[in-house]
Amino acid sequence: MEFRVERDVLADAVIWAARALPSRPPVPVLAGLLLEADASGVLRLASFDYEVSARVEVAAEVSVPGTALVSGRLLADISRSLPAKPVDFAAEGSRIAVTCGASRFTLLTMPVDEYPTLPVMPQSSGTIPGDLFTQAVKQVTIAASRDETLPILTGVRMEIEGETLSLLATDRYRLAMRTLPWRPSDPHASSIALVRARTLLEVSKALGAAGDVTVALASDEESELIGFEAAGRRTTSLLLDGEYPTKVKALFPDHSPTHAVVHAASLMEAVRRVALVAERNTPVRLNFVDGSVTLEAGQGEDAQACEAVEATLEGEEIPIAFNPQFLLDGLDALTTPYARLSFTHRQKPAVITGQVEIDGPDDGTYRYLLMPIRLSD
Amino acid sequence: MSRRQLSRAHGAANFSDEGDDSECPILHVDMDAFYASVELIDRPELRGRSVIVGGEGRSVVLSATYEARRLGVHAAMPMSRARRICPQGIVIPPDHRRYGEVSRRVMEIFQEITPLVEPLSLDEAFLDVAGARRLLGEPATIARRIRARIAAQERITCSVGVASTKFVAKLASGLAKPDGLLIVPRNDTVPFLHGLSVGDLWGVGERTEATLHRLGLRTVADLAHTPLQTLTRALGEAVGTQLHALSWGKDPRPVVPERVEKSVGAEETFSHDIADHRAVHRELLRLSDRVASRLRAKGAVGRTVAIKVRFDDFTTLSRSRSLPEHTDSAQTIYRVAGELFRGLGARGTRIRLVGVRVEGLVEASEGHHQLELGERSQGWKEADQATDRIRARFGSAAVRPASLVDGSLVDGEDPCRNIRPRGPRGRGGSDG
Numbered sequence: 184m185e186f187r188v189e190r191d192v193l194a195d196a197v198i199w200a201a202r203a204l205p206s207r208p209p210v211p212v213l214a215g216l217l218l219e220a221d222a223s224g225v226l227r228l229a230s231f232d233y234e235v236s237a238r239v240e241v242a243a244e245v246s247v248p249g250t251a252l253v254s255g256r257l258l259a260d261i262s263r264s265l266p267a268k269p270v271d272f273a274a275e276g277s278r279i280a281v282t283c284g285a286s287r288f289t290l291l292t293m294p295v296d297e298y299p300t301l302p303v304m305p306q307s308s309g310t311i312p313g314d315l316f317t318q319a320v321k322q323v324t325i326a327a328s329r330d331e332t333l334p335i336l337t338g339v340r341m342e343i344e345g346e347t348l349s350l351l352a353t354d355r356y357r358l359a360m361r362t363l364p365w366r367p368s369d370p371h372a373s374s375i376a377l378v379r380a381r382t383l384l385e386v387s388k389a390l391g392a393a394g395d396v397t398v399a400l401a402s403d404e405e406s407e408l409i410g411f412e413a414a415g416r417r418t419t420s421l422l423l424d425g426e427y428p429t430k431v432k433a434l435f436p437d438h439s440p441t442h443a444v445v446h447a448a449s450l451m452e453a454v455r456r457v458a459l460v461a462e463r464n465t466p467v468r469l470n471f472v473d474g475s476v477t478l479e480a481g482q483g484e485d486a487q488a489c490e491a492v493e494a495t496l497e498g499e500e501i502p503i504a505f506n507p508q509f510l511l512d513g514l515d516a517l518t519t520p521y522a523r524l525s526f527t528h529r530q531k532p533a534v535i536t537g538q539v540e541i542d543g544p545d546d547g548t549y550r551y552l553l554m555p556i557r558l559s560d
Numbered sequence: 561m562s563r564r565q566l567s568r569a570h571g572a573a574n575f576s577d578e579g580d581d582s583e584c585p586i587l588h589v590d591m592d593a594f595y596a597s598v599e600l601i602d603r604p605e606l607r608g609r610s611v612i613v614g615g616e617g618r619s620v621v622l623s624a625t626y627e628a629r630r631l632g633v634h635a636a637m638p639m640s641r642a643r644r645i646c647p648q649g650i651v652i653p654p655d656h657r658r659y660g661e662v663s664r665r666v667m668e669i670f671q672e673i674t675p676l677v678e679p680l681s682l683d684e685a686f687l688d689v690a691g692a693r694r695l696l697g698e699p700a701t702i703a704r705r706i707r708a709r710i711a712a713q714e715r716i717t718c719s720v721g722v723a724s725t726k727f728v729a730k731l732a733s734g735l736a737k738p739d740g741l742l743i744v745p746r747n748d749t750v751p752f753l754h755g756l757s758v759g760d761l762w763g764v765g766e767r768t769e770a771t772l773h774r775l776g777l778r779t780v781a782d783l784a785h786t787p788l789q790t791l792t793r794a795l796g797e798a799v800g801t802q803l804h805a806l807s808w809g810k811d812p813r814p815v816v817p818e819r820v821e822k823s824v825g826a827e828e829t830f831s832h833d834i835a836d837h838r839a840v841h842r843e844l845l846r847l848s849d850r851v852a853s854r855l856r857a858k859g860a861v862g863r864t865v866a867i868k869v870r871f872d873d874f875t876t877l878s879r880s881r882s883l884p885e886h887t888d889s890a891q892t893i894y895r896v897a898g899e900l901f902r903g904l905g906a907r908g909t910r911i912r913l914v915g916v917r918v919e920g921l922v923e924a925s926e927g928h929h930q931l932e933l934g935e936r937s938q939g940w941k942e943a944d945q946a947t948d949r950i951r952a953r954f955g956s957a958a959v960r961p962a963s964l965v966d967g968s969l970v971d972g973e974d975p976c977r978n979i980r981p982r983g984p985r986g987r988g989g990s991d992g
Contacts, residue, residue, distance in 0.1 A: 355932045431933050464884050466928055482926060506930055530931060554931040559924055 184249025184274040186220040188241065190283065193270050194262045196241045197255075199389060199416050200228035203237040204255040215293045216255035217301075218272070218279075222248045229301055230255055235382055236301050238417045251279055252293040261288055302419045304410040305399040308343060308374065309367035313413060317391030319350055319361045320383050322516040322549055327380035328354035338377040338423040341409075343400065345370055351432070352380060357509050358431050358552040359516065365398075374400050376409050377423040386411050386418055434532055435552055439525035441498030443471045444541055447522040449492050451514045453478050457488040458507035466504035466556040471496050471524075480507070495541065503529045504556040513551035530557055575735070575742055575752060581700040581722055583746035585690035586815065588721040588729035589670070589706060592738040594683035595623030597716040598662050599652045610649040614639045619874070622654050626738055656827075659683075662714055669709055673702060678815045684733075686726055688815035700743055707741065724749060725811035727762040734760075749809035754781035761806050763799065771795060783807040824862070826850045827915025833872040835910045841898055846964055847916040848894035855918060856948055861886035861927035862918035865896040869904060870913035877904060882920070886927040889944060890961070893918060 200216055208214040219227040226243035229236065251274060261281060262270070268284040274292075281288040320339070328336035333355075340351040349362040390396050390413040399410035399419075410419045458467055460481035467480045476494040481487035503526065514522055519537035523545040526533050532552045536545040591597065595613040600606055610628035614621045621642045624633045631646045642649065663682040670677040673696060676688035689702050696702050703720040710718050717739040721732025724746040731753075736742035744752045758777055759769040771794055777783050783791070784807035792800030805811070826847045834840055844867070855861060866880035879900040887893065897916045929941075950959045 353933060356930055358933060434933055464930070504928070532933070552933075554933055554935070557929045557931055559927050 184218070184220050184251055184279075185247035185272065186226060186243045186245040187269050187271050188226055188243040190262070190265050190267050190270055192241050192243075194265075196226070196228050196239045197259050197262045199239045200230050200237050201255050201259045202385065202389070203230040203232050203235040203418070204259075205232035209233070210297075212252060212293050212297045213299075214254060214256065215252035215298065216258050217295070217298060218251045218253065220245045220248050220250075220272075231299060231301055233299070234379075234421045236419045238301065240415045247274075249274060250295050252295050252298055253279055253290045254293075257290060302408055304412070304417055304419055305401040305408055307368050307397050307412075308372060308400045309348075309365050310395045310397050311348065311363070311365040313391040313394055313396045315363060316396050317387045318518065319348075319363050319549075320387035322361050322518075323350040323352045323359045324380040324384045325352075325512040325516055326354055326357045326359035326551070327352035330354070334423060335377065335425040335427055337380055338427070339380045339383050340427050340429070341376045341378060341398075341400075343367065343372055343374045343398075345372065348398075353428070353431055356506070356554050357513065358434065359513075359550070360432070360435075360552075361549045363548065376400050377425070377427055378409055378420060379423055382420045386420075390414075390416060390418075435534060435550060436525070436527050436532070439498075439527050439534065441471075441496070441501055441527070442523055442525040443476060443494045443496045444521055444523050444538060445476060445492055445494040446541075447514050447517050447520060447537075450476070450494075450522060451511055453490045453492045454507050454511055454514070457481075457490050458511075460486040460488045461507055464506065466558065467507040467510065468502065468504045468558070470500070470502045471526075472500045498526075501526050501529060503533065504558055505533075505553060506556060509553055513553055516549065516551060518549075519546060530555060575732070575744055575748070577700070577704075577736075577741040577743060579700075579743040580745040580747070581698050581743050584699050584722045584724050584729075584743060585688055585693075586723055586726055586729045587687040587689055587699060587703055587706070588723075588726070588733040589685055589687065589703075590719050590721075590730075590733045590737070591666070591683035591710075592717045592719055593623050593625055593629075594663075594716070595654060595659055596625045596628075596652075598659055599655070600625070601715050606650060610646050612639075612642055612646065612649045612651050613654050614642070614651060615653055624649075662716070666710060666714060666718075669706065669713070673706065676815045676817050678817055686729065686815045700741070703741055707739075725809065726813050726815065727806060727811045728752070728809060730762065731756065731760060750784075753807060753809055754779065754784060756780045758783050761803060763802060763806070768795065768799065768803075780807050822921060823866075823917050823919040824851055824854050824858070824860070824921065825866075825915055825917030826854075827868060827913060829870075829913040830911070833910040833912050835908065837901075837907070837911075840901065840911055840914055842963055843914055844897045844901060844916060845890075845894045845961055847914065848897055849890040849961060849964075851916050851918055852888055852890035852893050852944065853948060853951065855888040855921075856924075856944065858921075859924045860921040861888045861924045862922075863887070863920040864918065865893050865900070866917040866919060867897050867900045868913070868915035868917070869901065869906065869911060871906070872910040872912050874912070876913075879903065880917075880919070885929060886920075886922060887918075888924065888927070889941065 205213050213232060217229040220243060222245055224242060224245055225240050227238065227240050229238040265283040265286060270281065270283040273280045277292055279290045279292055281290060323339055327339055331337060336354055342349045346364055346367055347362055348365045349360065351360045390411055393414035395413065397412040407422055408419050409422055410417060454467055457478045457480040461467055467478055470477045471494060473496045475491045477491045479489045513535040517537040519539050521538040521541055523536045523538050524533055532554050535551040535553065536547060537549060538545045596611050599611065599613060608627065611625045612621055612628055612633060613623040619639050621633060621635055621637045621639060623635060628646050628649050633642045633646050659682055667679060670685055670687055674687055674689050674692045678686040689699050692702060699722050703722050707718060707720060710716065719733045719736040719738060719740045721729040721736060721742050723729040723732050723744040728744050728749055732742040732744050757779055758764055758772045761780060775794055777786060783803060788804050791804050828843055828847060863886045864880050864882045866878060868876060868878045870876040881896055881900060893916065947959045
């Protein structure tokens with residue numbers, strides 16, 4: 184195996200391909216990055232940790248085709264540090280020589296035949312503009328649980344229904360749901376997948392900048408894999424297994440007798456300020472009256488804070504308390520200048536939606552449902 | 561009970577239960593041989609005999625009557641040694657629950673006199689009675705009244721030291737024992753102290769005492785007349801300065817009442833060691849229920865759940881976990897206690913004692929609860945409140961978790977058999 188590749192091309196490709204390197208490899212070969220130099224002038228890099236696989240194809244001047252497995256961690260460190268010159272790879276017995284300008288590295292290789300077969304990418308289900316995908320994933324993953332003892336809730340539920348893609352995540356205290364249009368391969372397709380939120384977020388950030396993203400999801404019930412592809416980069420991930428609590432969707436109230444509209448950034452700033460005195464997991468208390476919302480945090484002998492923000496209120500005045508971080512997450516996920524907070528009762532879920540104008544309609548494509556904190560009376 | 565009996569040096573013998581108490585607002589009240597005295601209440605035939613309170617096997621002496629002490633038995637001595645030097649001693653196993661009850665009633669007596677009560681342990685406390693004088697009389701009068709009241713109400717004796725500072729009051733009660741009262745008038749504090757051995761001072765343990773002896777300092781008078789510099793060089797800045805101040809009767813520490821209890825706990829020693837861990841879990845549930853009930857009665861909620869497990873070889877393990885929010889729910893406390901117990905991986909071991917404790921208490925009004933999606937606004941909290949109301953009317957056995965009903969009772973008494981709910985969904989309590 185012998186090939187030459189540009190430093191920047193190599194560095195980018197290795198960063199992408201190294202994403203599926205396990206930090207503690209269950210078998211030694213999984214610490215390796217698979218290099219495949221094809222006579223057609225293509226270099227393929229791949230990694231796999233049994234759950235996630237990452238593959239990338241880049242152009243290279245291949246003089247001798249071949250395959251090699253080298254330490255991914257080491258190759259990533261090296262490619263990041265090389266000078267901006269072409270990089271030459273050459274197999275020398277059981278080693279690979281990497282030369283770039285005056286630098287020369289010799290890497291040990293691992294047995295390629297012991298490397299597991301990479302999973303096959305499922306058929307494309309459709310495509311979606313990368314920036315939209317990145318935004319939607321970010322809006323939803325904030326509500327996914329980080330508690331690994333409840334694996335199902337660490338996932339994002341993706342539902343494909345014809346030309347609509349919807350994403351849903353919850354950690355039992357809040358629920359974020361985004362629906363967006365996309366271009367399905369089959370206009371009548373209908374499928375469901377539960378993808379680990381962390382994986383989805385990383386993939387969407389890495390692929391989102393590169394134009395359209397292809398989502399590949401087998402439509403049958405037995406499907407275990409989901410794949411994403413953009414600009415020569417591909418990744419597959421095992422789906423999470425288990426019964427997702429889909430009934431939570433019914434928690435979005437049919438109608439809310441009370442809602443308030445506030446300038447989202449102003450409310451966030453105020454929440455951040457008063458929350459400075461709220462110890463971990465203690466609430467910020469909001470009192471919505473006509474014209475304003477008053478925020479308070481801290482109580483008893485502890486430090487206290489209070490601030491008022493302009494708000495328009497439809498319906499009855501309502502006092503309600505939230506975990507400040509949960510509230511901030513929901514407001515931060517909005518892409519509009521105004522936030523609408525809809526209420527039914529101080530101990531029932533509130534819903535946050537975005538609004539472009541202060542007296543316009545709200546945008547139902549993103550909804551963030553948040554359970555309040557019950558105060559002792 | 562003090563580590564050593566106080567040296568009844570020449571100077572101290574001149575003090576008595578009479579004297580000028582006008583500038584002596586600090587009382588130190590100490591029960592005499594507390595555990596042993598409580599045991600003697602129901603067994604008057606043992607009065608005048610050597611009685612030792614302590615467990616079996618490898619345990620230590622917890623308390624002993626003065627008859628046994630005269631033979632050299634003292635607290636924290638291994639039981640085996642106590643039996644050897646006092647073979648005629650009658651050994652009684654401890655009943656901590658009972659000591660706790662008596663202690664609580666004694667502390668209540670103190671509270672009636674002044675809110676400035678600083679408990680040091682179950683059986684001793686400092687009282688600052690400066691503010692109680694107009695109502696109740698001079699400090700020595702109050703001290704006599706406390707002694708009489710405890711003797712009449714609880715049928716045990718105590719000793720009281722009356723002095724101008726905490727540490728002198730504590731020394732005085734030690735010298736008054738048993739069943740005595742000693743007043744150290746403010747103006748006589750220095751002569752009183754100077755008659756004592758250095759080892760009698762608060763904060764002088766065996767090592768410090770040895771250091772002082774090497775310097776040739778045996779009495780507090782010796783210490784007082786040693787240059788401060790010499791003391792700080794030998795003992796360090798903090799200890800040297802403190803001992804020098806104490807030797808001249810200077811002790812600025814005020815009586816600090818304990819405002820909020822920091823924890824609520826309950827523990828149970830099984831009548832025989834238990835290997836069946838389902839039974840241990842039932843006991844954890846019962847203890848969690850009791851702790852939760854006491855929290856609610858106090859109007860407190862806590863954030864840390866701790867368990868204590870003692871195995872048959874007396875190895876004792878403690879584990880604790882802090883929760884995201886405060887709780888007074890038996891369900892929550894039991895869930896965490898059960899997980900902590902399982903986390904010990906103690907399968908198959910024989911267990912002697914388990915305890916459940918909730919720490920990090922705050923007032924319930926400062927507690928709050930992050931609701932979960934779909935959570936009913938009425939739940940265990942309301943069930944707990946209903947339980948409390950029933951228990952207030954019919955006693956603590958009237959309602960209990962279903963798994964503690966029927967054959968799984970750890971304690972036998974069940975005075976309210978007829979009003980027990982019929983099962984897990986029993987509705988006997990919902991309108992109580």
